[in-house]
Amino acid sequence: MRLQVVASGLFTVVLTATLALLVVTVAVDRGDHERDRVTDSTALLVTSRAGLQVCVESLGSGIEPGTVRDRVQAGLARVSRHPDFSAAGLGRRPVDVHEGCSAVPSIDQPSYRSSSRLGAPVAVVEASPYRLMVFVAAPDRMAAAFDDRDPAVTAQEVMCEAGTCPVVTTAAYFSPASLFDTDALDRALTEGVGLRPVVPSPQPN
Amino acid sequence: MQRHRVNLVLLVVVMGLSSVLLAPPAQAHHSSGFYLASMRSLAQTEQYCVEDRYTSASFDYVLHEVRNTLVVENTAYNWDLKRGGKTDFRTVWVPCRQLNSGTVPTRNDVEIEYHVEDVITTAPGWCGGTSCAAPAGPSWSGPYGRTEYTWYNVWLRGTLIKSGGDVRRHVVNHETGHVLGLSDGNGSCPYSIMHPSYYGCPGNGNPAWPSASDHDTVNRLIDGVWAP
Numbered sequence: 001m002r003l004q005v006v007a008s009g010l011f012t013v014v015l016t017a018t019l020a021l022l023v024v025t026v027a028v029d030r031g032d033h034e035r036d037r038v039t040d041s042t043a044l045l046v047t048s049r050a051g052l053q054v055c056v057e058s059l060g061s062g063i064e065p066g067t068v069r070d071r072v073q074a075g076l077a078r079v080s081r082h083p084d085f086s087a088a089g090l091g092r093r094p095v096d097v098h099e100g101c102s103a104v105p106s107i108d109q110p111s112y113r114s115s116s117r118l119g120a121p122v123a124v125v126e127a128s129p130y131r132l133m134v135f136v137a138a139p140d141r142m143a144a145a146f147d148d149r150d151p152a153v154t155a156q157e158v159m160c161e162a163g164t165c166p167v168v169t170t171a172a173y174f175s176p177a178s179l180f181d182t183d184a185l186d187r188a189l190t191e192g193v194g195l196r197p198v199v200p201s202p203q204p205n
Numbered sequence: 206m207q208r209h210r211v212n213l214v215l216l217v218v219v220m221g222l223s224s225v226l227l228a229p230p231a232q233a234h235h236s237s238g239f240y241l242a243s244m245r246s247l248a249q250t251e252q253y254c255v256e257d258r259y260t261s262a263s264f265d266y267v268l269h270e271v272r273n274t275l276v277v278e279n280t281a282y283n284w285d286l287k288r289g290g291k292t293d294f295r296t297v298w299v300p301c302r303q304l305n306s307g308t309v310p311t312r313n314d315v316e317i318e319y320h321v322e323d324v325i326t327t328a329p330g331w332c333g334g335t336s337c338a339a340p341a342g343p344s345w346s347g348p349y350g351r352t353e354y355t356w357y358n359v360w361l362r363g364t365l366i367k368s369g370g371d372v373r374r375h376v377v378n379h380e381t382g383h384v385l386g387l388s389d390g391n392g393s394c395p396y397s398i399m400h401p402s403y404y405g406c407p408g409n410g411n412p413a414w415p416s417a418s419d420h421d422t423v424n425r426l427i428d429g430v431w432a433p
Binding site: 038040041042043045083084087088111115116117118123147155158160162163164165166167170191194195196 | 239240301302305312313318327328329330331332337338339340341342343344345347350351352353354356358383388389391399
């Protein structure tokens, strides 16, 4: 009888330990699965982004950050009428525009060269919450960074997996002039969030 | 007796939970999804340029080696002119840096940039010291309901290109496999340019050329079929 009680107690201990081990293992396993991953099933590009967030920053351009935010917000409202906006996952939540990007613009990276088409994106393990970073720079700084391109859309972050390093975050650079050019603004924002330009319908004669 | 029954029930529940929660994921297909948008167009060739900034090899040598691999040698199994000509690597341009806004094509017209560097310098830390590929210009494809990429940067270790022969062929074809939508090994080892010995497939060696299966996968991707 005593032996039976000991055996039963031992069995309970082993069972409890197994259950605890299972819980810990599953937690670790789930944690690994929840790490940020690249995805091509939305234009948000990584699994950690639930909606379109954009940040704006003035790089000593003389334009007030609030003005930059208002211009970009108005531009994104027009871009949200793009026929693919919702299908691309960009309309899942209201578009969120933040002042301040908390990131070094790629044109300020030591390895940046104006002749490079890719720019100098940084490799990240966790992508920024911002799918697009908007920077406004003075005209001479734009010319030094992009020659005659204004606005310019470049790569800001890449994430490496399975032998490839896809761009997961883009940056759009404007001079004050191109920021206030509505067509140029809309074109760059459209490309910046990963949509193709809308080809205007032919006008009837 | 009652206690034993409870323990047995608990054991069954734990085993059931284990089998569900710890089951390995279904085997992934080796397509990466990082797809070059121009691939589906018969009219649009894959225009590419070669850059030789950080290598002791001459540009002519580098260009010759890359183009030979992609177009000239082994036309049955190289990547050129497959799927009815939808892959097309015949149009190569001078050093990428010479393509600017005043040239035709401009640099923005080029879909693939091959950068040959003895030590990977312009993508520091990305490639783990070896060759790699970076799709850029993410762009949503409405008809296919997925993000595709308008161009690719490819870094090739100059020392491997200069090794010549099958080493050079393997490196160029493997990285171009990425451009065409293939990813590295996922633990399985079908015979593939993407599953060489250094990715845990010693039985495969380091193939010089894409396999028939690689071509099948790329053909499916061109047709917009993403499932295995």
